[in-house]
Amino acid sequence: MMTNLFSIFDPTAPPFPPINWLSMMIPILLLPPTLWLKKNKISLLHSNLLLTLHQEAKLLMGPSFSPGSPLLLLAVLWFIMLNNSMGLLPHVFTATSHLLLSISMALPCWLTFLLFGWIKNTNHMFSHLVPLGTPTYLASFMICVETISNLIRPITLSVRLSANMIAGHLIMTLLSSCFSLNTTINMMLLTPEMLLITLESAVAIIQAYVFMVLLTLYSTESH
Template sequence: MMMNLFSSFDPSTNFTFSLNWLSTMIGLLIIPLSFWLIPSRLHMIWLKIIITLHKEFKILIGYNKTQGSTLIFISLFSFILFNNFLGLFPYIFTSTSHMVLTLTLALPLWLSFILYGWFNHTIHMFAHLVPQGTPPILMPFMVCIETISNIIRPGTLAVRLSANMIAGHLLMTLLGNTGPMLNMMMINFLIITQILLLILESAVSIIQSYVFAILSTLYSSEVN
């Protein structure tokens, strides 16, 4: 019996050791199996996605920057995408719906970008605090606003991903709990609604992993 509605998202099991967080690694175990058959359809599709992401990230980072830097963000996209999709399966813990994982991904990335920018491009980072064309009287306020917006970036990245993942799962849980109280006609309507929500959640899983990766790329491009 759940004490409250959100307890369904707690990372705990009936065992002495919590096995829920192991779902984070299942995707990493699945990936090598697809390379036994090359070129398989799955491999070709995934290769097409990686090449498309590489081109987009390269435009944002810049063609003259460090070679291979897009691989960091492609790996980040792949890792979040696998975990988002695994959470849609029954009885599999959605690790990306917890701030523990999302902050672990966002905070080191943001901190490394900030430290690299301030140590290597100090004047450039100071120039970013005051947008071009700002009136002199507004400059102190713009510095405060830009500083706050820079500080809250890892928090917004983490909250955006976890909130979007938990919202859809919560809605599906709420609708699913009403099943035993409905008649046959309403149950059919509920099943159709749940299928549509599942399709929506699949799209959200792709979009949120892309948004996380693309925003991380934009933050890294600002410090160069």
Template sequence: MTNLFSVFDPSSSILNLSLNWLSTFIGLLFIPSMYWFMPSRFHLIWNKIITTLHSEFKTLLGDPNQKGTTLIFVSLFSLILFNNFLGLFPYIFTSTSHLTLTLSLSLPLWMAFMVYGWLNHTQHMFTHLVPQGTPAILMPFMVCIETISNIIRPGTLAVRLTANMIAGHLLLTLLGNTGPSLSSLMISILLITQILLLVLESAVAIIQSYVFAVLSTLYSSEVI
């Protein structure tokens, strides 16, 4: 099992400082092209994506008076998307496949929402604990269920992203390791399978970053 998951372990280091986590910031190298005098095709596509996300997150938040609230969620989407994609390249550490990073993103966000909600909209937060139309006899149970579901939210956000990133990468690694022992016909089938899995992983990278950002937006809209 140690060898199986060793592909996800930080290994490059200088003076006992892990360098693999620096791959998290490689995504920043894609940003300077946005400041070119003539925008590139990448800039135009990325601008379109960000504009679409901004309008969608504004709809989810539901409060047009709070300007700039979508900025943090669009930035979160960009960070996770870049890291998910960079993890598909050989010899680049996949930081989003570690709970250290995903929990560091989800836990402070959730904690900030909770503190803000309970301090400023206490009555509104209490009403969320009992869904509308719940019979009086079931109210204590619903409060317990809603409280537990609220507490595990940062964990589910973090584990969902981590598990999806690990699953695909692990499958690609396991299939790739069987290559040297296969015949020429099987290697060609393996290559086709790996390409299809890589396409699937690219789709998962986009979907998971989108799901993380959308769920964070929905959680914030509950406390506003």
């Protein structure tokens, strides 16, 4: 039972073992074309959403960053959000539930911010190790705590994303396994299943947004 339950998060599991990882390419097909003679409502919605997110990323980063910096974070957000949403479709592997993908996104970004901060703004990075107002006798202890906190950031970023994706899918799998030939039982399970799918859709968007915001906050510490 447990092997069958967790096999939905294995990209080599049936029914489509060779092409399960290709689900990561599906979001590319959903991007609206940019060269329209006349823009439709979907392309306008997409443009307005990206513009709003871009303004928020610029606000969080501040004026010290180059103008193109928020675009990197927007690309990460859009990629995660669409992959999370695609995972709600039948027989589509949720790539973001795999730690290999989530840590491959978190580790390079974190390492880039960390190296940039220590090379370009060494004194500023040292000041972050001791929060403002820390008593002298706690300074050495706070340095250890802040150092560990900085080192585990890529792990917390990736595990948070993967764990939230896995948890909801596990519950949906458990509920769907309870469906039987009894129509009454099926009707009783249908409502919580639909509510759970709605909740998972919201989680897919929220987790992508949280990932982007945390990366933005980590980047501001290095400037």
